[in-house]
Amino acid sequence: MRIEIDHTTRYRYPEPVTDSVNEIRLTPRTNYRQSCFHSEVTVTPAADLFSYEDYFGNRVHAFTVNRPHKELIIRTRATVVTVDKPQGQDLPVLPHGEQLELLQREAFRDRYCEFLLPTRYTEITEELYAFAAQHPLEEAKGLHDWASRLSSTIYEEFTYDPEATSVHTTVRRTLRLKRGVCQDYAHLMIAVCRSLGVPTRYVSGYHYVGDLQGGNADFEQASHAWVEVHIPGTGWLGFDPTNNTEVNWRYIKLGHGRDYQDIVPVKGVYRGRSGELDVTVDVRRMEQ
The missing domain is CATH 2.60.40.2250 (Immunoglobulin-like)
Known part of the structure; x- marks a missing residue:
């Protein structure tokens, strides 16, 4: 498109x-x-x-x-x-056991160390571990399915509220408030993934929603944020916990980094x- x-x-x-x-x-x-x-x-x-x-x-x-x-x-x-086709189509997929094995390899962790370490925004706390426990990696069908379920959980359990947080809000506060905006949703998903050793990066860009507004062009638009999760054997795939969807033709990527501060x-x-x-x-x- x-x-x-x-x-x-x-x-x-x-x-x-x-x-x-x-x-x-x-x-x-x-x-x-x-x-x-x-x-x-x-x-x-x-x-x-x-x-x-x-x-x-x-x-x-x-x-x-x-x-x-x-x-x-x-x-x-x-x-x-x-591109107007599902992300990951025509890309290789490894069995889940091999994905988990790759996550533990030292060479793999060294290669993606920037996207595995916590930052000021994506701090790893006991509260975060408790939230992450809802989705054990070992019980998933595969990392793609696991990331999709995590994105859905954040969407379902948190309230979108532009007045609740600021550009300085950390995951610790987001977990306490149970509300926030796309930046907060993205940081939370990043922190959960990194706490379990899954490389994840923050993405900034735009989300086209013009045809979802009932033909009304007089609505406020803004930049958007989502995440990309590295699936061993497949590559980087995008997930948007704010809208409970995977990245598709509606998403235009500007750039990525460890968290909002990089981008x-x-x-x-x-x-x-x-x-x-x-x-x-x-x-x-x-x-x-």
């Missing part, structure tokens, strides 16, 4: 600010499930963009606005074609008083 994204980030300040240094990670990746055919970034006030790939292979654009300004606008546009869409520093932030996202399906 051909999908077009228009993402605008606007900062307004009460008085002129200077020395604004920024990084943005808003360029869709190209992989076996999607191809980014066009991507552009514009900044107002105009600034030179420096582009590079970070440690995780995410495309980063960096820029600096030194002169005084009361408004900073970052706009990205992209056209992406996604913040827009971040920076500047000299001056704090201002207001406004973000608008338009994700639409185009005619083929």
Whole structure:
């Protein structure tokens, strides 16, 4: 499916600010499930963009606005074609016993160590172990089935509540509240997987839902977050516990990391008083 994204980030300040240094990670990746055919970034006030790939292979654009300004606008546009078939199709699948054996091998754990270690967001606690005990790895039919069931459990047992948490919320607090947003759901699933030795990474991107809104285009859209679980012998597969589904053609991936901190869409520093932030996202399906 051909999908077009228009993402605008606007900062307004009460008085002129200077020395604004920024990084943005808003360029869709190209992989076996999607191809980014066009991507552009514009900044107002105009600034030179420096582009590079970070440690995780995410495309980063960096820029600096030194002169005084009361408004900073970052706009990205992209056209992406996604694959309309179930993820994992035509990929190899190992017997569950071999999957579990691979998880224990030192070479495997060394290869994926970044996605096995806990972080500030995905801390492993006694409460987390108790939650993870609902789905023992050994009793699953396979790791794909196990990850799918875990995603469903998070969806069923937690309440989506944008007012309950913030971008700084950790898994410990999410477990206590039993509510949160896509970022919290993703961090929780990551923490459970890592606590059992299953490599898992945080993914940021977009979720096309335009045709699910009854033809109403006047609904608020936003960036989205989900997870990718490494299935030994198969590879990385995506799961969205917020919507209780696996990644399909509706998902456009921007990048991945250990947690939210690695893949913040827009971040920076500047000299001056704090201002207001406004973000608008338009994700639409185009005619083929």
